[in-house]
Amino acid sequence: MxxxxxxxxxxxxxxxxxxxxxxxxxxxxxxxxxxxxxxxxxxxxxxxxxxxxxxxxxxxxxxxxxxxxxxxxxxxxxxxxxxxxxxxxxxxxxxxxxxxxxxxxxxxxxxxxxxxxxxxxxxxxxxxPSKEVLLSQFLGLLQSPVARTARVLAALAEKRGEAAAA
The missing domain is CATH 3.30.70.1730 (Ribosomal protein L10, N-terminal RNA-binding domain)
Known part of the structure; x- marks a missing residue:
């Protein structure tokens, strides 16, 4: 047609x-x-x-x-x-x-x-990957250094707390 x-x-x-x-x-x-x-x-x-x-x-x-x-x-x-x-x-x-x-x-x-x-x-x-997946991967990369720094500081504070208690 x-x-x-x-x-x-x-x-x-x-x-x-x-x-x-x-x-x-x-x-x-x-x-x-x-x-x-x-x-x-x-x-x-x-x-x-x-x-x-x-x-x-x-x-x-x-x-x-x-x-x-x-x-x-x-x-x-x-x-x-x-x-x-x-x-x-x-x-x-x-x-x-x-x-x-x-x-x-x-x-x-x-x-x-x-x-x-x-x-x-x-x-x-x-x-x-789709836009959403790429954005979540990027956000994970941005959060990674902050999370590592927080863990190191928490471990350091815990270690100092143990040293002060002894």
Missing amino acids: SLNRSEKEAVINEVSGLAAKAQTLVIAEYRGITVADMTKLRSTARSQGVSLSVLKNTLARRAVTGTSFDVVADQMTGPLIYGFSEDAVAAAKVVADFAKTNDKLVIRAGAYGGKALDVNGVKALASI
């Missing part, structure tokens, strides 16, 4: 809006995936804040023209699913995790920070 001109413009505007807010785009070929698996992928993506869309490639190319995702316009051929995310790693993580369990989903390319990513680049981006 073909779209009329106003419907195409609406799709382009919607995808352009997604691209303007997103940090990451992941493109994957979905040929042969069952409807049930695709529904599961979409549900997982939605819960992670990733917008997954099956788009006409010409409309997708027009929508990303002039954005940081323009670098992967040449990869937009064939039956593709497009994943946009505001979180830098969410789209890559959702698609890569699903591709591990379903060999029919083939990661084609991605873009982050105005740079095109190949399959290995998308997988590397997916392996980065």
